[in-house]
Structure formats: structure tokens, C-alpha cells
Amino acid sequence: MRIAAVFAAALAAAPFCASAQDTAGRNLAAGCAICHGTEGRPVIKEGSPLIPLAGLPKDHIITQMKLFRDGKRPATVMHQIAKGYSDEQIDQLASWFASQKR
């Protein structure tokens, strides 16, 4: 229990004591916010065609980004945006969004 509590406290403080890797993911994710909302939390909650990115499983984000990038998932815009990101960047983005509270 004590270890869990310490771990939770460390997680809570994480945004202010972020690693370089987290910062890279956070900075990449910030670009998405103009359509997907600050930290991947949507502004329009009802009836929006955009799914919330915050708290989405990492593997799911990676799979969908690569489907968009390879033209295998139909889109109005994401096929054009996804082509701007390398595998490594997609991994960083996905890790960061997955670690955010919904």
C-alpha cells in the first residue's frame, strides 16, 4: 500500500517534473489540440465526429495513425496530417495521449 501511495504521488507530480521523452510527446501532442482539444480532451462532447484522444490506449492510437498515414482508413484531413509524422513520433504522441486523464 505504501509503495502504491508513493507511486501515485509521483504520478500526480509528473506533469511538473517531466522527462525529456514526456516533453517531446507533450510538445508533439500540443499541435493536435487545435482540433482535438487541450491535452486531447474535446471541447464539443456531444455529437462530435472527433474521438477524445486523452486516455485512449497507446496501441490503438498507433494503429489508427498508421492506417491514416498509409491511406487505409478514409478521412477528410487525417490522412494528410498523419503523413507528417515518423514511427518514432507516432509512438511518442501515442504514449503521451494514453497517459492523460480522460
Added chain:
Amino acid sequence: MKGFKRRDFLKITAAAATLSAAGCATMAPAKGRVVVIGGGFGGATAAKYIRMWDPSIDVVLVERESGFVSCPISNLVLGGFTTMPEISRGYEGLQRHGVRVVRDEAVAVDASKKTVRLARGGDLAYERLVVSPGIDFTFGEIAGYEAAMASGRVLHAWKAGPQTVALRRQLEQMKDGGVYVLSIPVAPYRCPPGPYERASMVAAYFKQAKPRSKVLVLDANPDVTSKPGLFKAAWKDLYGGILEYRGNAKAVGVDVKTMTVKLEVEDVKGDVLNVVPPHGAADIARKAGLVTTNNRWCDVDWRTMESKAVKGVYVLGDATLSAPAMPKSGSMANNHAKIAAAAIVEILNGREPQPVQIINTCYSFVSQKEAIRVSSVHQWDATQGTLAAVKGSGGVSAARSEAEGTFAWNWAKTIWADSLA
């Protein structure tokens, strides 16, 4: 903000530092103050994100207006498809992030003393300064413009606000069978697709309410500067007989007595004259010594947004000398702010800033419900020493659609919140 005093400021700063330091045991004490000039897409976003990413940094935003009015979507007000309250937001969202919002005008910057002079008196000291001032017009390039504007008859409405309302009123009062003239300056100007969206919105209004009226677009550029294929297809399909476009038609004068726009080779009469004059970085950027290029724009280091002319000062938004293939847009200003916020947070924490990859997305309505879009992804290119569009990324809509219109409204409401809430 009227009773704002310097000593209140210092008290608040100290309190904020104590509170935030308690949140993280390894955190250094307060790292000094960032002053942000301008509460538009760039400045508001910078203020919010610096506080989000490091609450131990004290942030003060200086803005002369009481609230934010969005230029994007304001063309829909001209068409009668939305209202001013829908495109307006307050600054209380920034205050919830701990940003101190000061309603005043920055009139001078002393970069050696690191202070900003306020119009109402007093200086604000800064550790880092963010300048996101928008644009000011060079009215003198169009003969007779200032007199015409003073008469209230000729408007630019290229800063959303009272002129947007006034232009809508002129359009409503114009007789059916009248001519609305829109004059566009030579690029680069604020919002490349903006004039063509505006022409479309006014044409949509005429088609509904005043079908014998005309929209005449006088473009100083040789052709439509943004999304030309999509705009021209919409005009042909939707506004045949209403909207006429002329390239290479640069306004050099305006005469309110005869309601005439003077081109280099002829005079054009209209009933509503909407003349957008050439413009550059706003006056405060000039006064602060930030203008570097063509006596108009501010060159920056695109890894940090730091001015190439003045150390410790970061310039955002339309005032910058745009990187290749980068438009002067709200999306870009918001993203510039994230580059600057990331850099300033790293620097004030004693770390090396890293380049930030950013996204542009610009929607334009071509009818009440249908929109078109252009997008791009921009990455630091060490060889070129600038942000460059990532090869193979970006593009425009396949066609105009109501789906893009839905995404456009989503973008607007989301970026307003991302910048201000």
C-alpha cells in the same frame, strides 16, 4: 484591472510561487516573470501553455481590449450566418490558469532594462517577453484611405470587431442591385484564404436576400492565393452571375465622394467599398525594434520564436516573417505560441529548448454550411535553418462539403478554448 498596482503584483507573484512550489519537491522557486503583449490566438495560447507546463512561472498578459473577437468565422457574421457573441470570448479562462490579465496597451519596450511601458503609466519588468501584436495597416499606400475611413463609408473589417458589425450593416442597407467591392492587398497578408471566403459569404447573402446584387473582387495578386481550384469551383457552381473576380487589380486610391476604388489603370465604382489596405507587424513590434524584413515583418528563430533582432523577446503570429509555405493564420499563431511556451519553460528551468513540430489547418466557408480546407505539418529543418513543410504531408479538401463545414465549426470552438479556456 483599473486599480492595478505594482506592489499588488509582487505580492501575487510571491503567493503564486509559494503555492506552486509545494506541488513538486524538486522544483526550483519562482523563475521570474514572462510578460505577453497581445491576447489573440498567439499571446493567449502562450500565456496559458506556459502556466500549464510550469505553474511556477509568473505570467502577465497585456491586452488593450476587454475581450477576444475571432477573425476566423467573422466572415460568417458578414453573411448573416452567425453573430458577434458566437465568435467572442472573455479572458477569465486565462485567469483560471493563473495568468494575470492587465487591460492596458503596451507602448514601448526597453530590452536592456527588460521592461514594458504601459499606456496608463508604469513599467512591467520581465525575464522573457512574448510579443504577439497582430497587424497594423499602412494606410498611406492607398491615397485617400484615411479620409475615407474617417467618413465611416470605407471599411477594412480585417480586424474582427466594430468594423465587422459596421460592414454587415452596410451590406444590409445596400439596395438590391448594388455592388459590393472587396479589395485585397499584395501577399503576404493576414489570412490568405480570408478574402475569398469573405467574397463567398457576401455572395451567399446576396443570393438569398438581394439576388440582383454583385460581388466584385479586386485582387492585387495575379490569382487567388489560397485553395484557388476549390474557391473557383464554388464560385462557378454557386455564384455565377453574382461574383466576379479580377486578378492584378491593385487598389492605389479610394474616393468616398464618388464611391470609387482607383486601380492603376481604371476606376471602379461600388455601393459598399471594403478595402483591405496593405499591412505589417503591429506598431509595438516596430517600436520594440523587432521588425527585420521589408519594413513589415519580424524574423524569428523557428526553434524558439525568439526575435532575430532582440534577445529575450519572442514574436508570434501574423507579425512574424512567415516560414516557407506557412500562412498567417490563427492555427499558426496558436502553434507558434506552443513553440515559444516550450522553449521559455525549458530555458527558465535551465534546460536546452528542443524544436517543436507544428500543424496548420485553415477552413474556409464557401456557402452557409459547406467549407474547404488546407492543412500542413511544419518541422524544424537544420539545413535550411527554418521550419519547413514535411514532405508528402498536408493538402486540401477533396471537394467542398458540409462535413468540412462541421469540422470547421469544431476547429473554431476548439481552438478558441485551446487558446483561451
